[in-house]
Amino acid sequence: MSRDDVICSGPRYAIGFWSTPTESAPALDDKALTLRETLLNACRSDGLDPDLLPLLEDIATSCRVVSHLVQSGAFTGSLGAAGSTNVQGEAQQQLDVLANDVFVRHCSSSDRVAALVSEEVEEVYWLKDNPGPGDYIVYFDPLDGSSNLAINMCVGSIFSVVRLDREIDASDDRSVLLPGSSQICAGYSVYGPSTSFVLTTGNGVTGFTHQPGTGEFRVTHPDMKIGDTASEFAVNASRYAMWDAPLRRYFDECLAGQSGPRGQRYNMRWVASMVSEVHRILTRGGVFIYPCDEGNREQGGKLRLMYEANPMSFIIEQAGGRASTGLERILDVVPTSHHQRVAVFLGSKSEVDVLEQYHREAQQG
Ligand SMILES: O=P(O)(O)OC[C@H]1O[C@](O)(COP(=O)(O)O)[C@@H](O)[C@@H]1O
Ligand SMILES: [Mg+2]
Numbered sequence: 368m369s370r371d372d373v374i375c376s377g378p379r380y381a382i383g384f385w386s387t388p389t390e391s392a393p394a395l396d397d398k399a400l401t402l403r404e405t406l407l408n409a410c411r412s413d414g415l416d417p418d419l420l421p422l423l424e425d426i427a428t429s430c431r432v433v434s435h436l437v438q439s440g441a442f443t444g445s446l447g448a449a450g451s452t453n454v455q456g457e458a459q460q461q462l463d464v465l466a467n468d469v470f471v472r473h474c475s476s477s478d479r480v481a482a483l484v485s486e487e488v489e490e491v492y493w494l495k496d497n498p499g500p501g502d503y504i505v506y507f508d509p510l511d512g513s514s515n516l517a518i519n520m521c522v523g524s525i526f527s528v529v530r531l532d533r534e535i536d537a538s539d540d541r542s543v544l545l546p547g548s549s550q551i552c553a554g555y556s557v558y559g560p561s562t563s564f565v566l567t568t569g570n571g572v573t574g575f576t577h578q579p580g581t582g583e584f585r586v587t588h589p590d591m592k593i594g595d596t597a598s599e600f601a602v603n604a605s606r607y608a609m610w611d612a613p614l615r616r617y618f619d620e621c622l623a624g625q626s627g628p629r630g631q632r633y634n635m636r637w638v639a640s641m642v643s644e645v646h647r648i649l650t651r652g653g654v655f656i657y658p659c660d661e662g663n664r665e666q667g668g669k670l671r672l673m674y675e676a677n678p679m680s681f682i683i684e685q686a687g688g689r690a691s692t693g694l695e696r697i698l699d700v701v702p703t704s705h706h707q708r709v710a711v712f713l714g715s716k717s718e719v720d721v722l723e724q725y726h727r728e729a730q731q732g
């Protein structure tokens with residue numbers, strides 16, 4: 368088989384090695400709705416605010432550009448540390464900084480955006496002097512799972528949008544401290560074998576996949592739903608010794624399997640990128656856990672409320688799951704700082720219910 372045979376064997380196998388197609392999902396064609404067509408339908412049928420469309424398209428463009436930057440990182444010399452630290456005290460990757468710049472550039476082009484809040488920048492980016500009703504605030508994690516870059520594992524981006532219903536003070540960063548329940552849309556992208564774009568505007572969750580060639584995001588996962596029950600958990604078990612008793616109880620019972628109190632075997636996954644864990648849970652159920660433990664209690668946990676926990680909780684709830692701190696619904700947490708961290712237990716309802724029950728019982732002593 369010569370290179371030319373491979374190259375010239377019709378469009379489906381233009382590049383790469385020859386393989387016999389096995390039973391798989393039917394190939395999508397250009398009839399699959401694009402992001403824009405889906406949003407226009409949502410304006411007509413779900414009353415989606417049409418003014419949100421340009422901003423959502425700017426966010427989708429940011430994800431396309433970041434996906435390209437990640438994939439071409441080795442050739443543009445943008446893999447590796449940036450030599451700077453962010454407000455969290457974490458060493459920034461060059462791609463953390465580049466991805467942040469991409470989101471800032473694209474999301475500040477809409478004149479309805481009053482402010483941007485990024486994981487990578489301490490202060491709030493104020494884009495309007497007198498933000499008021501109808502203006503948007505965009506919270507984002509430009510690159511999630513950055514520790515995976517060096518090992519070519521999945522990373523992603525996370526975003527959340529709130530629409531203001533009153534004037535706020537652009538000279539005070541505390542003005543952006545709005546609870547997760549005030550989000551009007553949220554989503555994430557996974558830069559993996561393919562590039563996914565998953566979105567909720569408050570009427571369920573839709574999954575799109577980037578179509579090489581056209582650059583379109585097309586619907587591949589309509590109406591994503593999480594089953595109530597699950598048999599897979601994701602937690603960084605290397606922190607076991609630092610966990611509180613309720614989580615240790617939950618974990619031990621899962622590991623006890625069929626003959627244990629939960630009466631079933633559990634599988635475990637840990638990809639070290641929240642976007643990948645949440646995408647797996649939206650695809651096949653499960654629970655994702657990042658607790659507040661001895662090692663991060665001082666900071667209040669690991670994951671950030673405004674641009675990681677809130678958007679992912681909105682998506683999970685819209686897909687029929689639950690998202691809790693262990694003691695309260697994450698979307699009800701009243702924020703005190705725009706970089707605050709929070710304990711995260713999210714996914715299939717039955718597992719989050721049990722985790723909450725164990726935390727409540729421990730609290731009642
Ligand atoms: O290093 P650990 O304990 O595995 O933590 C992994 C977690 O940290 C994160 O990478 C934090 O996100 P960032 O990469 O955006 O800082 C999550 O995506 C992931 O779930
Ligand atoms: Mg992150």
Ligand SMILES: [Mg+2]
Pocket residue numbers: 463486508509510511512513
């Ligand atoms: Mg990040």
